[in-house]
Amino acid sequence: MDGRQQTETDGVSDRAIGRAGFLAMLGAGVAGLFYGKDALRVLRGFVPNTVEALVPTAGWRIYTIGDRMPAIDPSAWRLRVEGLVEQPLSLSLADVKGLPRAEQVSDFHCVTGWSVNDVHWAGVRFQNLLAAAGPLPGAGALRFVSDEVPYVDSLTLDQVLLPDVMLAYEMDGAPLSRPHGAPARLVIPRMYGYKNVKWVTRIELVERAEPGYWEQRGYDSDAWVGKSNGLDPSA
C-alpha cells in the first residue's frame, strides 16, 4: 500500500517538468477560449480541404429548441403572409419558387462560436415576396413563425430588405434539408444563426420587431455578427 511514496530519485526539478507540461496545457486551453477561433482560421489556411472534409459535421451543428425537429411535407406546406398587409397570402412551395429566384454565397455564423463559410443559398428576396401582399404603411417589422413551436423571431422591414437577406429553399445546390429548416428558412448572414429562423410557416407584418425566442432569454434583437451578444471585441 505504501509503495506509492516518492520513489523517484530524480528530485524536484524533474517533478517541475511534468507540472509545467500540465500547466502549459491548461494555459493553452484557456488561451484557446479567447483565441481559438482565430487559431482555427489560421489553421484552415494550411490544412488541405480534403482533411477538412473528413470532419463529419461539414461545420454545421443542428440546433433545435425541443426534442423533435419539424417534419414538413413540402407539398402540404403553405407559407402565410399576413398581418399589416393589403392582401394576405397563402403560398405553396411552387408559388414561392415561381417568384424571381435569387442566389448567393454567404457565411453562416452561430452565436455559440462555430461558422460555416461559403454556403450557397437559393431563394427569394423579400421585396419580391412582399410585393404581392402589399405591406401597409404602418408595417415596420416581420415576425417569422417557425413550425418548431414556440420558436419565433422578428426583423425590421429595413433588415429584411438588405441585399443579402432571403427566404431560402435551396442550400448548396439541393432542396433545403429537414435539419436546415425544410422547406424554407430565413437567411440573414450578417446576423447570428438564431435570427435565421428555420421551418418558417408564417410571416406576420407587424408595427415593430418583438423579442423572439432567444431574445426573451437575454439575447440581442439586432444580432449583428461580431457586434452583439457579448462578442463585440470593442465592447
Place this chain on the structure above:
Amino acid sequence: MTRAPRPGYLRRFTLTERLVHWTHASAFFALLATGLVLYVPVLSTWINRRNTVKNVHLLTAIVWAVALALLVVLGNRAALRGTWREIETIGADDRRWLRGRRAPQGRLNAGQKVNALLTAAFAVLFTLSGVLLWLGERDTRFRLDGSVVVHDALMYVSLVLLTGHLYLAVIHPKTRHALRGMTLGDVREDWAAVHHSRWVEEERRR
C-alpha cells in the same frame, strides 16, 4: 482492499486509483456518445431528441465531477497524492524513454505519465469550456467564441489518445497485461520486470 498480492504478482493500483480510472472512463464514453449526437448532424437528425440528449450530457458531467470529488474525499488520498507526484515527475530515464531509447521505467512509464497529464489537463479544460458553453447560453457575459472550439478540439485529441490507450491496453500482446493491473489491481512480477524494471527493483528492495 489492502490484501497482499498473490505470489508472483505485484500490487500496482489501489482500489481508489482504479475507481478514479473507471469513473473517468465510463463518464468519458457517455459524454462522448451524447456529445457526438449533439455535434454530428447525421446523428442529431437520426436520434432527434436534442433536449433529452443535452440533459443526459449535462447530467453525466455532473455525476462524473461529483463521483471524482467523492473518491478524492472518501478514498485513499495518500495513494492519489503519491500517484500524482509520480505522474508529474518526468525523470532522466523518462526523458530518454520519450526520445525512443531504452530506459528502466517506474510503476508508470513515461508514456503513461504523459497520457495521465494530458487526460487531467483535458478534464479541467473540458469542464471549463463546457461550463462556459452552458453559462453562455444563459448570459452573454460568459460567451467566448472559443469555448466551442476548445471543447471540440479536446474531443478530437482525446479520441486520438483514447485510440492509442485502448490499443495498448486491450490489443497489443506485449502491453495488454497491464489491463489486469487496472481491473484486479495486481500484475505479474515477471511482466513488470520487463516493462517496469525500476519499479520492480524498488518493490523488491522494500
